[in-house]
Amino acid sequence: MRNSNPATGLSRRQFAALGVVTAAAAGYSGVAHAALPVQERKVQVETRDGTATVLYAHPAEGKHPGVVLWPDVAGLRSSNEAIARELASAGFAVMMIDPYYRAGSAPSKADKLANLREEHVTRDSKDLTAWLDAQVEVASAKDGYVVEAMGLSAGMLAASDSAQTAYLVAKPRGKTALSGRQMAALDSAIHATDKLAKRELTHGFNA
Secondary structure, X not given: OOOEEOOOOEEHHHHHOOOOOOOOOOOOOOOOOOOOOEEEEEEEEEEOOEEEEEEEEEEOOOOEXXXXXXXXXXXXXXXXXXXXXXXXXXXXEEEEEOXXXXXXXXXXXXXXXXXXXXXXXHHHHHHHHHHHHOOOOEOOOOOOEEEEEOOOOHHHHHHOOOOOOOOEEXXXXXXXXXXXXXXXXXXXXXXXXXXXXXXXXXXXOOO
């Protein structure tokens, strides 16, 4: 499947030409720039379907573009929380959601897949980006946010009976909303989640 950015028509390979430093299999190497100090907290965000646990990480000073990252099928955990922190250090206010809040504390695989259906992601994105846009650390997205599938689409994941990965991001809408450097940092974070999930599927989640 060719992963492209619907808003700009750029493929991942074209994104790489913007200066992405590809993440190593065990972690995230980021984009070459000075890392900003980051603050973070776990928050409970009300959605129309319940209360979602979210990691919220942002630079310690200033206002920055907001993004929402959905983790892979293993959900919110320390290894991908580190990727969210690194993206925040690149100048984003980042939410990473536990997408399985509808399914209770011990969701089955079927529950997990059901919670990543397109209609759920669409509803969550509206509620999460509304919360995000109201935070003092966030530069308001004047044209709103757009959800993009950076890996398999949510619909493909929900229809699958195998352990696939899917990476979804809600980012400010519009071709000029993010700079080339910011887009490169965001794409690098998505690459890092992809590499992490593939490594974990091979070696286990404690590898």
